[in-house]
Amino acid sequence: xxxxxxxxxxxxxxxxxxxxxxxxxxTLEKIETEEEALAFIAKMKKQYWDARHNxxxxxxxxxxxxxxCSDDGEPNGTAGRPMLDVLLREDLHNMAVVVTxxxxxxxxxxxxxxxxxxxxVQEGLKNSIIxxxxxxxxxxxxxxxxxxxxxxxxxAQQEISTLESSYTDKVEIKVMVPVDKLEAVQEAITxxxxxxxxxxxxxxxxxxxxxxxxxxxxxxSALSEYANK
Numbered sequence: 525x526x527x528x529x530x531x532x533x534x535x536x537x538x539x540x541x542x543x544x545x546x547x548x549x550x551t552l553e554k555i556e557t558e559e560e561a562l563a564f565i566a567k568m569k570k571q572y573w574d575a576r577h578n579x580x581x582x583x584x585x586x587x588x589x590x591x592x593c594s595d596d597g598e599p600n601g602t603a604g605r606p607m608l609d610v611l612l613r614e615d616l617h618n619m620a621v622v623v624t625x626x627x628x629x630x631x632x633x634x635x636x637x638x639x640x641x642x643x644x645v646q647e648g649l650k651n652s653i654i655x656x657x658x659x660x661x662x663x664x665x666x667x668x669x670x671x672x673x674x675x676x677x678x679x680a681q682q683e684i685s686t687l688e689s690s691y692t693d694k695v696e697i698k699v700m701v702p703v704d705k706l707e708a709v710q711e712a713i714t715x716x717x718x719x720x721x722x723x724x725x726x727x728x729x730x731x732x733x734x735x736x737x738x739x740x741x742x743x744x745s746a747l748s749e750y751a752n753k
Contacts, residue, residue, distance in 0.1 A: 539647025545628025
């Protein structure tokens with residue numbers, strides 16, 4: 525089963541640049557569908573109704589199959605497509621960006637426009653939170669106190685995130701394991717504890733690590749997106 529991480533927008537942000545007195549304001553939003561993207565674009569056009577241009581680009585789908593962009597009155601190919609190229613070059617998914625331009629009175633030329641719109645998108649991305657989403661499963665590990673040190677060492681070595689721990693007459697640890705690492709992690713723990721650890725494997729779930737914390741996006745139905753790839 526393929527488990528390639530997908531880079532998505534977790535939290536949208538905005539960024540602004542000024543080129544020859546023209547203001548370029550980039551606003552990013554996470555989207556899943558074309559309808560959500562168009563609703564966001566309409567909202568930005570309403571918010572910046574007095575701007576000269578509200579150019580946009582968006583991309584969605586596991587394979588970036590949904591792609592749209594618009595120059596919104598700028599010379600053909602100087603805004604929307606260059607903005608979309610930034611998203612594709614960064615291999616980003618499920619996000620829309622609108623770059624609002626307040627004209628400053630000086631023409632930038634085609635090359636200047638391309639650079640300005642791309643720079644604005646990059647500035648917006650700097651102020652957003654991008655995460656890598658992948659398929660994982662919650663693995664519950666039961667062990668005695670003799671095995672906990674070895675298990676913690678293996679989890680750290682494999683860069684596995686711990687969700688919670690319980691210490692009673694035994695130790696129970698819940699961790700999030702990428703599906704492609706599950707078998708190897710279980711084998712390493714079994715060997716490291718001489719078979720003293722027990723396992724309970726949960727259903728597949730999409731997750732990402734956000735600022736050191738695990739964020740889950742869906743339940744086991746997520747498996748259908750990854751199976752047979």
